[in-house]
Amino acid sequence: MTDVPRSHPRYESLRTRDAIVAGVQKGITSPHGLIAHGRGEAYDYLLGEKSHDFALAAIDAAAHMLIHARHPVVSVNGNVAALVPDELVELADTLDAPLEVNIFHSSKEREEAIRQFLEEHGAKRLLMPSRDAELDFIDSNRKFVHPQGIYRADVIFVPLEDGDRCQALRKMGKAVVTVDLNPMSRTSRTASITIVDNVVRSLPLLIARIRELRASAPEQPGAEFDNARNLAAAERAIRAESR
Amino acid sequence: MTDVPRSHPRYESLRTRDAIVAGVQKGITSPHGLIAHGRGEAYDYLLGEKSHDFALAAIDAAAHMLIHARHPVVSVNGNVAALVPDELVELADTLDAPLEVNIFHSSKEREEAIRQFLEEHGAKRLLMPSRDAELDFIDSNRKFVHPQGIYRADVIFVPLEDGDRCQALRKMGKAVVTVDLNPMSRTSRTASITIVDNVVRSLPLLIARIRELRASAPEQPGAEFDNARNLAAAERAIRAESR
Structure with a gap:
């Protein structure tokens, strides 16, 4: 852990940076990650x-979509596991959904390290890639998914996803909720709902919103949500002179 | 090397990414790098x-400044070494200046790996950090410099520098030329001349400009250069809606 006091203006960013570097040391995050x-x-x-x-509008829309999913799945890669393991477990529990490990640069050791790390953080239903089910429209190793997980899911929550796979999931008719800080990325533009926010900030907000909806108005439909319009607002914020 | 054809629109970016990942595998680049x-x-x-x-305006100003320096030094960290080893050696040769290894997260092994890597790429005058000379205004390990290198230099070319050290060098009255893609960074704002450009593109341009000036008009002063105004132009380009 970097020796930075909590009062430091860049504390959160530096703490997050240390978490991802620790992820590499634990063998769960790749150098490309x-x-x-x-x-x-x-x-x-x-x-x-x-x-x-x-971001809050996308989180609200995502909460509604995930609550109404029949087979929601939370897809986990090495970056997300390193950054928000507790929140991933909490989200999966809240949704009664499995966690499924799916990494971009495939490696059995890294998949196992992620599994172990998430189990240490309390994960109960944890699915691993399988050769028994394949996604269409994709050639890389990421096509291998679990038959009871991503393969049969109707809604997939997959933060920090890559563009090719996001596109393949959409072509298969699945809804995709992602978290991506670049509103111009192919993933952002292809997903059903894109939360343009730091995963460290947005996951607790998503969990809280799901609980709130469950407690108060589970059947009420969400506000209208237009992903392209929402992404345009995010890009304007990035390009704006003043923050 | 990623299996990407030269015709791929993101070829250069992916090639560069592979070079930096290879740098980690060679022990010359840090995870934080x-x-x-x-x-x-x-x-x-x-x-x-x-x-x-x-960027071209800053390169022109930098070429003039480096040509007229009495004791120019090229400071090298793990990222720059991994990305442009040949160009660093060529620049140092052209300027008749030493290369000096100076890394942010200090490690004797990594310093040695960088030295060896640069020597493989033809480096002749290569200075290593020494306990015999210290910069003022800085507490970290980066204060240790070589007495015949950064310590006595009047102009330091130090691409991808960190803010604290850039500030310390400036406070000691030294001129700093840096390359930094973020025009809002503390380094960018503190340096004498900031080239807001990718180091992979700008180093060959800088070498060519130095040679051109040497051959044609070595004594001619450069155009007026205002670093703050130049940085503002770079920030506008980043924030602009259309590229």
């Missing part, structure tokens, strides 16, 4: 490192 | 991945 994290840091900096209204 | 690289990627993407006029 660190570079992706750096890209996220830059976009978050341009966004003023806060959860904007467009 | 990968995150920094990712931040650079995001800013470069927003800049349209090209060398803008403000």
Whole structure:
């Protein structure tokens, strides 16, 4: 852990950075994952490192969609596992959904390290990639999914997803909820709902919103949500002169 | 090396990414260096991945300053070494200046790995950190410099520098030329001349400009250069809606 006091203006960013570097040391995050994290840091900096209204609107829409899913699944890669293990377990519990490990640069050791790490954080239903089920429209190793998980899911929550797989899931008719700090990325533009926010800030907000809806108005439909319009608002925030 | 054809629109970015990941495998780049690289990627993407006029203006000013320096030094960290080893050696040769290894997260092994890597790429005058000379105004390990290198230099070319050290060098009255893709960073704002550009694109341009000036008009003063105004132009380019 970097020796930075809580009062430091960049404390949260530095704490998060240490978590992802620790992820590499634990064997759960890849070197390419660190570079992706750096890209996220830059976009978050341009966004003023806060959860904007467009993020809250996407979180609200995502909460409604996940509550009404028949077979929701939470897909986990090495970056997300390193950053928010407790929140992933909590979200899956709240939704009564399985967690499924699915990483971009495939490696059996890394998949196992992620599994073990999530189990240490209390994960109960944890699915691993399987050769028994394949996604269409994709050639890489990421096509292998679990038959009782992503393969049969109607709604997939998959933060920090890559563009190819997001596209393949959508083509198969599945709804995709993602978290991505770059509103211009292919994933952001392809997903059903894109939360343009730091996963560290937005996951607790999503969990809280799901609980709130469950407790008060589980059947009420959400507000109208237009992902493309929401992404345009996020891009304007990044490009705006003043934050 | 990623299996991406040269015709791929993101070929250069992916090739560069592979070079920096290879740097980690060779022990010359740190995990935190990968995150920094990712931040650079995001800013470069927003800049349209090209060398803008403000970068060319800074390169021209830097070439003039380096030509007229009495004791120029090229300071090298793990990211720059991994990305542009040949160009660093060429620049140092052209300027008849030493290369000096100076890394942010200090490690004797990594310093040695960088030294060896640069020597493989033809480096002749290569200075290592020494306990015999210290910079003022800085507490970290980065204060240790070589008495015949950074310590006595009047102009230091130090691409991808950190804010604290850049500030310390400036306070000691030294001129600093840096390369940084984030025009809002403390380094960018503190340096004498900031080239807001990808180091992979800008180093060959800087070497070519130095040679051109040497051959044609070595004594001619450069155009007026205002770093703050140049940085403002770079920030406008990043924030602009259209690229």
